[in-house]
Amino acid sequence: MAGPAALSAAAAAALVAALLLLRREDPGPGAGPSMAETEALSKLREDFRMQNKSVFILGASGETGRALLKEILEQGLFSKVTLIGRRKLTFNEEAYKNVNQEVVDFEKLEDYASAFQGHDVGFCCLGTTRAKAGAEGFVRVDRDYVLKSAELAKAGGCKHFNLVSSKGADKSSNFLYLQVKGEVEAKVEELKFDRYSVFRPGVLLCDRQESRPGEWLVRKFFGSLPESWASGQSVPLVTVVRAMLNNVVRPSDKQMELLENKAIHDLGKAHGSLKP
Numbered sequence: 001m002a003g004p005a006a007l008s009a010a011a012a013a014a015l016v017a018a019l020l021l022l023r024r025e026d027p028g029p030g031a032g033p034s035m036a037e038t039e040a041l042s043k044l045r046e047d048f049r050m051q052n053k054s055v056f057i058l059g060a061s062g063e064t065g066r067a068l069l070k071e072i073l074e075q076g077l078f079s080k081v082t083l084i085g086r087r088k089l090t091f092n093e094e095a096y097k098n099v100n101q102e103v104v105d106f107e108k109l110e111d112y113a114s115a116f117q118g119h120d121v122g123f124c125c126l127g128t129t130r131a132k133a134g135a136e137g138f139v140r141v142d143r144d145y146v147l148k149s150a151e152l153a154k155a156g157g158c159k160h161f162n163l164v165s166s167k168g169a170d171k172s173s174n175f176l177y178l179q180v181k182g183e184v185e186a187k188v189e190e191l192k193f194d195r196y197s198v199f200r201p202g203v204l205l206c207d208r209q210e211s212r213p214g215e216w217l218v219r220k221f222f223g224s225l226p227e228s229w230a231s232g233q234s235v236p237l238v239t240v241v242r243a244m245l246n247n248v249v250r251p252s253d254k255q256m257e258l259l260e261n262k263a264i265h266d267l268g269k270a271h272g273s274l275k276p
Helices: 004-023 035-049 063-075 106-116 130-155 176-189 213-223 227-233 237-249 261-268
Strands: 054-058 080-085 100-103 121-124 160-164 195-200 203-205 234-236 256-260
Touching (some): 035 237, 054 130, 063 080, 063 237, 080 106, 106 130, 121 130, 130 176, 160 176, 160 237, 176 195, 195 237, 195 261, 227 261, 234 261, 237 256, 237 261, 256 261
Parallel strands (some): 054 080, 054 121, 121 160, 160 195, 195 256, 203 234
């Protein structure tokens, strides 16, 4: 269990991150949906289902990956769903019975190239914290593991790669978290997927199963702000995963698309019947 000093360091780092986010101007509505797109979502979902596409999720044991998997199964968008992770996850609900799982060693990913083959769409929700893994461990997971997974996915035929990053990601940042997020965004873009979508949510509003005192403090911090300010710097987790899926079903002629926090809010709140 982490001691008081470690928790204080985590809390301080989290507050620094929050203050850095507040200093950045919101980039505007970005790629939020038009009224026509919102009304057409049900039809887009149905058309997408008819294509019988396969999807993989990296990081399904985390909060974002777990919520994304739940939403994917509820919407029934893919004919095959595969989780790629370091351990097999246990699900008791009937809805999860057909979920495939590939257990890999991220230190030897080249030996597990077959796990990344044959998927049309990939979602990467991998991530850890500096407080949990140390600086080197954080870089290894959030940059190196992500990049190697993307390389194998590209080689395996993945056409649309989706990356969960962070608001404020910038490879030139002096803050390690934002710097690493910016670096991996750029490196994955160099792989030239047919379509590459980057999501930059602000502080994720959710009740984590994993204890992260720093993030808890930041959520409390944003909870004390006026709603108009808080929504510019934070976003409910369910809004993020719905935005990711609403985005994947809508056609795009862009090779790379960047969805900032405001666009995630707009797209994640788009109406339309979610379930088939």
